[in-house]
Amino acid sequence: MDYNYLPQIDSDIFQAIKNEEKRQSEGMELIASENYVSAPVLEAMASVLNNKYSEGYPGHRYYGGQEFTDVVESIAIERAKKLFNAEHVNVQPLSGSPANAAVYFAFLKPGDKVLGLKLDHGGHLSHGHPINFSGMLYNFVQYEVNPETGYIDMEKVREIALREKPKMIVAGFSAYSREIEWEKFKEIADEVGAFTFADIAHPAGLIAAGELKNPVPIFDVVTTTTHKTLRGPRGAMIMCKERFAKQVDRAVFPGLQGGPHEHIIAAKAVAFGENLKPEFKEYAKQVIKNAKAMANEFTNLGFRIISGGTDNHLMVVDMTNKGVSGKEAEVILDKVGISVSRSTIPNDPNPPMNPSGVRFGTPAITTRGTKEEDMKKIVGWISDAIEARNDDTKLAQIKNEVKEFCLGFPIPGI
Ligand SMILES: Cc1ncc(COP(=O)(O)O)c(C=O)c1O
Numbered sequence: 440m441d442y443n444y445l446p447q448i449d450s451d452i453f454q455a456i457k458n459e460e461k462r463q464s465e466g467m468e469l470i471a472s473e474n475y476v477s478a479p480v481l482e483a484m485a486s487v488l489n490n491k492y493s494e495g496y497p498g499h500r501y502y503g504g505q506e507f508t509d510v511v512e513s514i515a516i517e518r519a520k521k522l523f524n525a526e527h528v529n530v531q532p533l534s535g536s537p538a539n540a541a542v543y544f545a546f547l548k549p550g551d552k553v554l555g556l557k558l559d560h561g562g563h564l565s566h567g568h569p570i571n572f573s574g575m576l577y578n579f580v581q582y583e584v585n586p587e588t589g590y591i592d593m594e595k596v597r598e599i600a601l602r603e604k605p606k607m608i609v610a611g612f613s614a615y616s617r618e619i620e621w622e623k624f625k626e627i628a629d630e631v632g633a634f635t636f637a638d639i640a641h642p643a644g645l646i647a648a649g650e651l652k653n654p655v656p657i658f659d660v661v662t663t664t665t666h667k668t669l670r671g672p673r674g675a676m677i678m679c680k681e682r683f684a685k686q687v688d689r690a691v692f693p694g695l696q697g698g699p700h701e702h703i704i705a706a707k708a709v710a711f712g713e714n715l716k717p718e719f720k721e722y723a724k725q726v727i728k729n730a731k732a733m734a735n736e737f738t739n740l741g742f743r744i745i746s747g748g749t750d751n752h753l754m755v756v757d758m759t760n761k762g763v764s765g766k767e768a769e770v771i772l773d774k775v776g777i778s779v780s781r782s783t784i785p786n787d788p789n790p791p792m793n794p795s796g797v798r799f800g801t802p803a804i805t806t807r808g809t810k811e812e813d814m815k816k817i818v819g820w821i822s823d824a825i826e827a828r829n830d831d832t833k834l835a836q837i838k839n840e841v842k843e844f845c846l847g848f849p850i851p852g853i
Pocket of ligand 1: 472534536539612641664674675
């Protein structure tokens with residue numbers, strides 16, 4: 440991206456941005472929740488739409504001068520509806536956690552019972568963790584993955600639902616590598632009269648591309664972030680059945696938020712336009728192919744993957760048999776220019792700040808154009824770096840190889 444004013448006006452911030460560009464270009468991004476947006480998405484975010492207050496919704500605003508913000512927001516909504524086959528979409532949530540807060544606010548009263556996947560089994564903080572608003576305000580009961588298979592134990596989910604009679608069941612994950620059985624969740628929810636809420640923040644792009652099953656036609660309400668596999672700006676949206684449209688919209692505004700960020704909504708619209716193109720379908724296919732190839736190579740090199748593999752864009756690898764914790768692995772990999780995020784494993788004996796696993800994902804490296812054959816090299820560097828963790832010369836050599844490799848795959852938007 441070209442900067443015409445920042446270098447003279449604010450050199451400190453300009454330099455930090457340039458340094459980050461360099462870090463991103465020379466390093467390898469394996470954090471499963473990250474991606475690179477296109478130049479048009481960046482341009483929309485940097486537009487004068489930032490200047491506009493537009494509380495309300497298209498056609499019903501509380502400020503004047505909305506003829507163009509209405510165009511932008513309406514296009515974003517229509518494209519999102521088409522992408523996910525959704526009856527109603529609210530594109531205003533500022534990010535994933537606020538979107539989930541709006542859903543709870545729309546459907547529940549404080550103290551209501553909700554089922555959600557436990558954090559160390561792959562769930563998200565906003566799915567009922569005690570230190571998060573969700574766990575503080577609502578009465579969450581957590582379900583888990585089967586300790587032997589690593590898959591969500593649907594029989595157990597049913598057992599818990601029948602016993603607890605929740606008002607809502609949340610299905611979704613931050614660190615789970617298998618398809619979610621949306622129909623089974625719906626069946627269980629119908630048995631106990633619970634609302635169904637899917638949080639597809641992670642696999643949304645793969646779902647939009649038709650590579651994974653879509654819960655939007657089945658579930659009452661679905662949230663997603665727009666910055667992960669959807670490859671859009673940081674933000675979120677809520678999709679729901681038409682009959683819930685009013686309560687969802689009211690929960691977002693005036694319930695929780697004030698003015699929507701129309702420059703971000705414009706960037707969401709641009710990203711959704713990209714998501715509707717055939718090239719994005721190819722991208723989503725490749726994300727999964729790369730993840731499967733990566734998982735195979737980890738297995739070949741003796742790493743233990745939770746559930747034994749992946750159906751999507753990510754995998755959680757238990758580092759215990761390699762003699763390092765997840766945090767240690769994260770620090771070692773940082774030294775060779777590979778960014779990852781430590782992760783708990785199911786029933787982790789270690790605390791969340793120093794858990795046993797690492798989560799790896801392929802959305803970002805696939806955007807750069809890598810293919811299955813590259814995964815062997817990447818996993819080789821990861822394995823070598825962990826083995827050579829006390830050998831600074833070897834680590835410096837790996838870092839150089841990673842940098843050379845990454846510079847061969849330019850980042851869109853840089
Ligand atoms: C499943 C899930 N939901 C919600 C969120 C929260 O999104 P944000 O960080 O945009 O608040 C995340 C973020 O990683 C997530 O993985």
